Amino acid sequence: MTRSELIQLIRDRGSYLCVGLDTDLSRIPAHLQDEEDPIFAFNKEIIDATRDLCVSYKLNTAFYECYGVEGWRALERTVSYIGPGHFLIADAKRGDIGNTSTQYAKAFFERLAFDSVTVAPYMGEDSVRPFLEFPGKWAIVLGLTSNSGASDFELQDVGGELLYERVLRTVSGWGTPDNLMFVVGATQTQAFARVRALVPDHFLLVPGVGAQGGSLAAISEHAATGDVGLLVNVSRDILYADAGRGFASAARARALSYQQEMQPYVDKILQVKNIG
């Protein structure tokens, strides 16, 4: 998916919501546990309930790999079921020496129809570049994450700037706003201004709203660009809004409340641009 296609989706749906399919078998309602593929059965209902309210789905590969071959099959079926109308993120945090990163890129971009993969930057340029070499595909590189461990390395001083700032500054030189995004956690409100000074045009994937406590209003007010430039991910708060048979309608209600909070920002940002 190209950048302009993604922006058009955001405009059409009045939403920059990404639904995170971190599907945990132990939290799937009891009535689905006997299905032949309970993870896919759950995902299918969540997708049907949220498809018109979000522009993106993010599949956290850990929650599929932990079920081996069956889990990988559920991943493939889910990607296929979503189809081409959403920006598809493999939240895989991959990154290795060049020939290995190329294999990961093939896994997610060619074998599966993902638009993007999340990438860890520690190993540097040759570990990231292979993900940037597939037309219409994206690398989403970790910048400043939402977890407490962000302080261990990401927030350490590296020659007068913080490591995550060095990462944003360096990695943004390897790609363009058309094939590169960054992960910045919703809980890192104090850093949004600095992030936008370093990467004013790149889309940000923002996890950490909902279960992790980040504020959608703070993100929208302080990190949006003239193209919106945000994909805000919510996983557990939508997936597990209800533990019983009503889980899909509860998920829809939760997703709708996020979409309704996003709509005015989308209208304001993209209408102003239309008039201008």
Add this chain to the structure above:
Amino acid sequence: MTRSELIQLIRDRGSYLCVGLDTDLSRIPAHLQDEEDPIFAFNKEIIDATRDLCVSYKLNTAFYECYGVEGWRALERTVSYIGPGHFLIADAKRGDIGNTSTQYAKAFFERLAFDSVTVAPYMGEDSVRPFLEFPGKWAIVLGLTSNSGASDFELQDVGGELLYERVLRTVSGWGTPDNLMFVVGATQTQAFARVRALVPDHFLLVPGVGAQGGSLAAISEHAATGDVGLLVNVSRDILYADAGRGFASAARARALSYQQEMQPYVDKILQVKNIG
């Protein structure tokens, strides 16, 4: 596998060789391409040819994921075929927020019978700790890698030390030499003394010998500990020693030459210890 069991394997086989099963379908001999599962067929012959010469096998997950469900099945079959007599490494470079890292740990330690997973440190403590909480299992955290991109972040100054030094110093406080190893590339000869000053007792997983040009002699002379403390990985140089029907015997010959170079170091290090 415990640390003392691993050291016993090294003593018994006169070897600290790890064979890296980065099995690339495009490099498998033609006569295996028509097998029902060519990757497993290839791995099986490599394992049969090298089993007595190495103490460890490292499966690079990228080379399996790129074939989807079939690839993941080949990974499972390979792990099962190797069995319990080797230290099994999932070279997966994983790492995510705590609940996700726990799922990855379950994928490799419980669903599959790996002894260890390689882990990227960027996201900090809560992304690493879940891998340290499974008895008899290990996290192998990236320290200083063998690729050119190591200079982008790993070799940057962080408050008077290099980032990889900070990683070794900080992460070594989260685990012990009984559940934590570090990756240090064979091409980083100049850094071995500094690495050993920071982590004198931890095992190192050392990739980069063979196709990437690292020297086995330099590693063995400058990075071994009183328990050997090394797993030296060779992948392409063994797997693809011959492109035809003789690939397995060529792989054995190449593995044997590495084992023979290692034997005197093992004898010297572990005999001295026995006498002492």
